[in-house]
Amino acid sequence: MAEVVLRGSPHVLYRRRPALVRAMAAEARRKVSHVLTVAGSDSGAGAGIQADIKACAAAGVYCSSVVTAVTAQNTVGVQGVHPVPEDFVAEQLRSVLSDMEVDVVKTGMLHSGSVIEVLCSSLKEFPVRALVVDPVMVSTSGDMLSAPSTLAVYCNKLLPLADIVTPNLKEASALLGGCSLKSVADMYSAAKLIHSLGPSRNVLVKGGDLPDSSDAVDVFYDGEKCHELRGSRVVTRNTHGTGCTLASYIAAELAKGSPVMQAVQRAKSYVASALCYSKDLVIGNGPQGPFDHLMKLKNHVSGLAQKPLFNPDDLLLYAVTDSGMNKKWGRSITDAVKAAIEGGATIIQLREKEADTQDFVEAARSCLAICRPCNVPLLINDRVDVALACDADGVHVGQSDMPAHLVRSLLGPRKIVGVSCKNPAQAEQAWADGANYIGCGGVFPTSTKANNPTVGLDGLRTVCMASKLPVVAIGGISVGNARSVLEISVPNLKGVAVVSALFDQECIATETRRLRSILSDVLRT
Numbered sequence: 266m267a268e269v270v271l272r273g274s275p276h277v278l279y280r281r282r283p284a285l286v287r288a289m290a291a292e293a294r295r296k297v298s299h300v301l302t303v304a305g306s307d308s309g310a311g312a313g314i315q316a317d318i319k320a321c322a323a324a325g326v327y328c329s330s331v332v333t334a335v336t337a338q339n340t341v342g343v344q345g346v347h348p349v350p351e352d353f354v355a356e357q358l359r360s361v362l363s364d365m366e367v368d369v370v371k372t373g374m375l376h377s378g379s380v381i382e383v384l385c386s387s388l389k390e391f392p393v394r395a396l397v398v399d400p401v402m403v404s405t406s407g408d409m410l411s412a413p414s415t416l417a418v419y420c421n422k423l424l425p426l427a428d429i430v431t432p433n434l435k436e437a438s439a440l441l442g443g444c445s446l447k448s449v450a451d452m453y454s455a456a457k458l459i460h461s462l463g464p465s466r467n468v469l470v471k472g473g474d475l476p477d478s479s480d481a482v483d484v485f486y487d488g489e490k491c492h493e494l495r496g497s498r499v500v501t502r503n504t505h506g507t508g509c510t511l512a513s514y515i516a517a518e519l520a521k522g523s524p525v526m527q528a529v530q531r532a533k534s535y536v537a538s539a540l541c542y543s544k545d546l547v548i549g550n551g552p553q554g555p556f557d558h559l560m561k562l563k564n565h566v567s568g569l570a571q572k573p574l575f576n577p578d579d580l581l582l583y584a585v586t587d588s589g590m591n592k593k594w595g596r597s598i599t600d601a602v603k604a605a606i607e608g609g610a611t612i613i614q615l616r617e618k619e620a621d622t623q624d625f626v627e628a629a630r631s632c633l634a635i636c637r638p639c640n641v642p643l644l645i646n647d648r649v650d651v652a653l654a655c656d657a658d659g660v661h662v663g664q665s666d667m668p669a670h671l672v673r674s675l676l677g678p679r680k681i682v683g684v685s686c687k688n689p690a691q692a693e694q695a696w697a698d699g700a701n702y703i704g705c706g707g708v709f710p711t712s713t714k715a716n717n718p719t720v721g722l723d724g725l726r727t728v729c730m731a732s733k734l735p736v737v738a739i740g741g742i743s744v745g746n747a748r749s750v751l752e753i754s755v756p757n758l759k760g761v762a763v764v765s766a767l768f769d770q771e772c773i774a775t776e777t778r779r780l781r782s783i784l785s786d787v788l789r790t
């Protein structure tokens with residue numbers, strides 16, 4: 266048996282068998298989430314393989330590529346298509362799938378029935394964790410990218426293997442034999458009908474082309490329920506590639522382990538941010554410019570590198586400030602926030618109902634300078650503008666504030682969005698809108714917020730049970746009753762949010778410490 270000499274340190278030589286060496290190397294290396302895109306090349310680089318690779322890069326996922334066709338296209342339209350022969354598509358598939366540990370396959374332009382058949386056989390030989398099918402048939406410029414004869418092969422062979430299929434209105438209509446889709450209600454029916462053809466487990470019908478809609482509305486059907494996902498429409502000509510990008514980002518999120526609905530929400534939010542960042546880019550003379558996935562996404566990219574995603578455990582002791590109480594005790598907002606953090610608050614919300622905008626932004630900046638080094642997230646109550654101005658970690662909104670889906674698209678995917686909810690329907694909507702957590706209350710009567718009906722511990726339990734998001738309880742909670750709140754013992758109830766129990770007290774740090782110790786004690790038992 267041949268032996269290999271490995272140099273472990275300058276003075277030590279190890280002798281190992283090759284198989285053992287390979288196993289050790291495999292263990293030592295980091296497993297990277299991996300999407301394989303099977304799609305056409307877009308010479309303009311806004312869509313196709315090029316968009317897929319950039320979207321996966323933005324999501325922090327490795328992307329390999331099998332090219333099915335080479336297109337000559339720009340912002341005017343598609344000037345030519347050069348299909349790659351099926352046996353060479355098969356060879357590329359074998360090269361990647363046999364060697365490179367692909368998690369998720371995403372498909373784009375599949376120009377012929379035989380290419381689809383080649384892909385289906387490869388997926389049977391080399392199964393992957395998930396398949397995302399973007400049924401690219403016609404370019405936005407109206408050019409055909411897939412022969413009409415492929416439709417049957419799509420429906421009978423590829424869709425049954427898919428975890429999610431993401432048609433736009435034209436593609437959904439084509440899959441359903443040419444029916445007309447003109448409203449959100451039509452999209453609901455289309456999503457259910459596509460699902461009932463027996464194909465993909467999840468269907469996302471994209472309503473970007475819906476006429477007369479001020480929102481970008483997509484309909485997601487998971488086989489049981491339709492969810493309406495709304496985002497604000499970004500007015501720009503730079504929309505070429507949004508479909509490929511959305512599907513690739515979904516694939517990237519699935520590769521990282523996100524559940525399907527979360528993957529869709531994150532993808533939608535990423536596309537909205539990318540459109541916002543690049544809405545004024547000038548590239549090309551045609552009617553449809555490409556948007557940019559990375560170049561202008563400074564916040565997104567640096568956010569990926571630096572900021573962790575929302576951690577639900579941060580909801581444990583949620584301190585909400587009150588300017589009236591600070592005035593009463595003669596404290597500055599920064600001293601109040603410092604004391605709460607010193608006592609063990611895990612997240613801070615600035616709820617400054619009377620502050621002038623300028624003062625609010627200044628106060629928020631000063632508080633951020635205190636929170637950031639302590640790794641305590643700082644959220645702003647109600648005011649998205651203030652949060653954007655000072656780059657706060659998120660915003661909390663109620664039912665009559667700015668709708669959460671708009672807050673999400675304005676803040677982007679990596680900020681924290683919280684929504685007040687009193688019943689299961691509101692909790693469901695908060696989730697569909699892309700919120701990170703919900704606040705439920707008032708649990709007990711409180712004089713801090715006027716005219717706020719209480720839901721009691723039973724109402725809190727009902728909302729927690731219905732919520733797919735983590736929950737923080739609020740309203741009349743203090744050291745005297747916090748234990749009874751956490752003891753309802755519903756796993757997604759992550760903590761309590763308090764105002765007067767901390768800020769209407771002589772010593773904020775002492776009261777925070779007392780409350781924190783009760784909460785930690787309940788969690789331990």
Ligand SMILES: Cc1ncc(COP(=O)(O)OP(=O)(O)O)c(N)n1
Nearest residue numbers: 646647661662663664685704739762
């Ligand atoms: C954590 C948390 N939950 C609920 C609320 C209440 O928000 P909202 O219903 O918008 O009422 P106001 O706080 O704006 O009066 C909250 N602020 N924080």
Ligand SMILES: Cc1ncsc1CCOP(=O)(O)O
Nearest residue numbers: 711713714740741763764765
């Ligand atoms: C902001 C808010 N939302 C529901 S109840 C409430 C006030 C909570 O204040 P306190 O903790 O003093 O009862």
Ligand SMILES: [Mg+2]
Nearest residue numbers: 647662663666
């Ligand atoms: Mg509010």
